[in-house]
Amino acid sequence: MNEHKKTNTSDKIMLAAIDLMAERGYNGVTTQEIADKAGFSEKTLFRHFQSKQTLLESAFTRYHYGEEMKDLFAEKITWDLYTDLLMICRSYHRIMYENRKLIQIIIKVGSNLPELRENTHDHPRQLKVLLTEYFEEMYNKGKIIQTDPERKAVAFLYMNYGAAMGRIHNDPILDNISNEAFNEEIVSIFTRTLTP
Secondary structure, eight states, X not given: OHHHHXXXXXXXXXXXXXXXXXXXXXXXXXXXXXXXXXXXXXXXXHHHOSSHHHHHHHHHHHHSSHHHHHHHHHHTOOSOHHXXXXXXXXXXXXXXXXXXXXXXXXXXXXXXXXXXXXXXXXXXXXXXXXXXXXXXXXXXXXXXXXXXXXHHHHHHHHHHHHHHHHHHTTOGGGTTSOHHHHHHHHHHXXXXXXXX
């Protein structure tokens, strides 16, 4: 019960921080303002997070796609290439869009907080490993052609990353292509290319 309360308090503080930082910038908001918006004292904020930077790092770890993607690969893979890649695309784009405020904050402050910038690479690295292992296993099962699984993982990841960032930044090149149509297109390309 105490653990649940702690998580609930932490989540409220992190979400308040994301909203305020997205609106006014990392440096434009104080820990007192974050605590007030979350409905807690600044002392409570510091009991959960040692600093504003730690708070932002914790929010990135908590709300970005790392854990959800790990669970997806562990529990939902069907070993059907088209089905799996489409599920991965849909999940990735949904999570990136849901976390667009957080991603924009990280982009703006990353150069001033090098440790944070470095930590933001953990999620893509983890997803690259998961995708590489998936492509290796699909080859071992005889379901895809022999290929460089790491290069395919990076290509798949960056095709999705580019589109996700384009949507976050309202790139007009994507105006006439729905997210679902984009997902289906890249999954079709990969499926046609990799199927024996």
